[in-house]
Amino acid sequence: MASSPRAPKTYQAFLFDMDGTLITSTAAAERVWTRWAQRHGLDVATFIPTIHGVRAADTIRRQNLPDIDLAAEVAWVERGEIEDVDGVAPIPGAIDFVRRLPPDRWAVVTSATVPLARARLAAAGVTPPALMITAEQVERGKPDPAGYRLAAQTLGFDVADCLVFEDAEAGIKAGEAAGADVVVVTAAWTHPLETPHPRLADYAQARLAIEDDGRLRFAA
DSSP states (O other): OOOOOOOOOEESEEEEOSBTTTEEOHHHHHHHHHHHHHHTTOOHHHHGGGSTTSOHHHHHHHTOOTTOOHHHHHHHHHHHHHHOOTTOEEOTTHHHHHHTSOGGGEEEEOSSOHHHHHHHHHHHTOOOOSOEEOGGGOSSOTTSTHHHHHHHHHHTSOGGGEEEEEOSHHHHHHHHHHTOEEEEEOTTOSSOOOOSSOEESOGGGOEEEEOTTSOEEEEO
16 A cells, blocks of 8 residues: 655744845845955955854954954944945845744844844845844854754744754754754855755745644745
């Protein structure tokens, strides 16, 4: 007797990274970080691919620059990123996709600060979710899983029953370490990477269903 096809997996909640996942802000971020790198004599081509998906403080700390005021440098970068939102836009289909989600079934987990996250979401026309986990709320940023675990916990669900949407290596590792399933959004990629996870070019091709019990079903 032939076995019955397995039903598509459903989830209690969706957890989204922001930059490169819901919105495209790569060009704006790289403009600011390029100026920062030039101020400190760093090799821009080598440095820029390392900035994505991680907190500004962690990026700066990794450079091991002598006699640096970390808080002042973070503030300089944040101010530049808040002021430069030229070209920031939603990933195709993202606005409609998240509008269809119940407010208590999704969150944003970002390495940006609250002011930067709100500035970029506003520039892209994306309404902020009821829950945002930002750089200020975790002791350790991505690739540490703390942000995704906190989001799931705050929503009231097991993180293993959540689906993480990511685009950058640090965020993908954070989702994996949290124990969640991961889907990788490739729409804003400028530095492609190998991943074993399902890929989503953009949300225009995504299929979403909400079950009677509130569980979410997703297919690319």
